[in-house]
Amino acid sequence: MFGLNAAKKAAAVAAATAAAATTALLAAPTAVAAPQPIVGGTTTTTSAYPFVMQITDASQNQFCGGTLVSPTKVVTAAHCMVGETTSSVRVVGGRTYLNGTNGTVSRVSKIWTHPSYTDATNGDDMAVLTLSTSMPYTPATYVSSSQTSVYAAGTTARILGWGTTSAGGSSSNQLRTATVPTVSDSSCASSYGSDYVQSDMVCAGKTSGGVDTCQGDSGGPLLIGGVLAGITSWGEGCAQAGYPGVYTRLTTFSNLVTTQVNS
Ligand code: ARG
Numbered sequence: 001m002f003g004l005n006a007a008k009k010a011a012a013v014a015a016a017t018a019a020a021a022t023t024a025l026l027a028a029p030t031a032v033a034a035p036q037p038i039v040g041g042t043t044t045t046t047s048a049y050p051f052v053m054q055i056t057d058a059s060q061n062q063f064c065g066g067t068l069v070s071p072t073k074v075v076t077a078a079h080c081m082v083g084e085t086t087s088s089v090r091v092v093g094g095r096t097y098l099n100g101t102n103g104t105v106s107r108v109s110k111i112w113t114h115p116s117y118t119d120a121t122n123g124d125d126m127a128v129l130t131l132s133t134s135m136p137y138t139p140a141t142y143v144s145s146s147q148t149s150v151y152a153a154g155t156t157a158r159i160l161g162w163g164t165t166s167a168g169g170s171s172s173n174q175l176r177t178a179t180v181p182t183v184s185d186s187s188c189a190s191s192y193g194s195d196y197v198q199s200d201m202v203c204a205g206k207t208s209g210g211v212d213t214c215q216g217d218s219g220g221p222l223l224i225g226g227v228l229a230g231i232t233s234w235g236e237g238c239a240q241a242g243y244p245g246v247y248t249r250l251t252t253f254s255n256l257v258t259t260q261v262n263s
Contacts, residue, residue, distance in 0.1 A: 038161055039239035040211030041178030045096040046103070050137035051228075052160050052175065054092040055080055055129075055219055060105065062098050062171070065161045065220025066091060067228050069142055071134040073261045076219035077231050077248065078117035078127045086111060093135040098162055098173050106133040112260050114253070120234040121192075123200030125248045127219075128260035140221065142228040145254045150224045153184035157204045157224050159232065159245070161217030167238040171216050178211045180204040182224070183244045191243055192236070200252055202230055205244025212245045214238035222247045 046052055053074050055064040064080035074091050081089075086108045094103030110130035117124040143150060160177045164170060181204060188203035189196045196203070204222060205212055213220070213232045222230030230247030237243060250257070 038176040041176040051140035067221040072131040074129040080219040106131040121195040123197040161220040163217030164214045203244040209241035212239035
């Protein structure tokens, strides 16, 4: 998923990327810190964050994250649902470890994907799943459409997931979390150009890189003040300096979430 975005990005700015890639390759051996899952995070549990869900295939192999927002509704990324059907997906709650067998497994009775979604870099990267079985966990509260000031640059945001420890690395068996500062729209636009759709996205990451979501974290929560404010969506590589993670700006889609929650 991010590999495809990275390829698209590379194609779009081929000349610039060629020069940048040379620099990156030369710099890589010294610049890369010891990888830690979610890049740069610490371990945590679904007891600490009970609304964090694994989105899995029918064999309970996790491929994305999600956030429980009511007993039967889970917010995730639209790009996680590409090619999926109600019979191919499961939602697993209360399971800290990927190789665990505990928690609650639910089938999905409906996948609602934002009708305008085409690609994560075009925005609208959100979906709401309806569960066949209620989750016995406390749901997250989510931002309302008017709370746009939560994204003020430099605000601490929390990311969570089982994603890879580095770009191209392996997933973490245990749920991980980290905090990253939100990034201004102007700064994110200078990183990503027209792929950054300000109305639909928000960036978060340290200027120096080193802490980020990565592959497999998609669909999972970005929390601000403990409230769901974003959905892990895309980025150029993972944890690279100058390339923060890009998250769905949930205030833009909050009313659509509520419509689904009440449907
Ligand atoms: N698209 C990825 C996924 O499907 C998430 C990428 C997040 N990348 C980043 N640099 N923050 O899991």
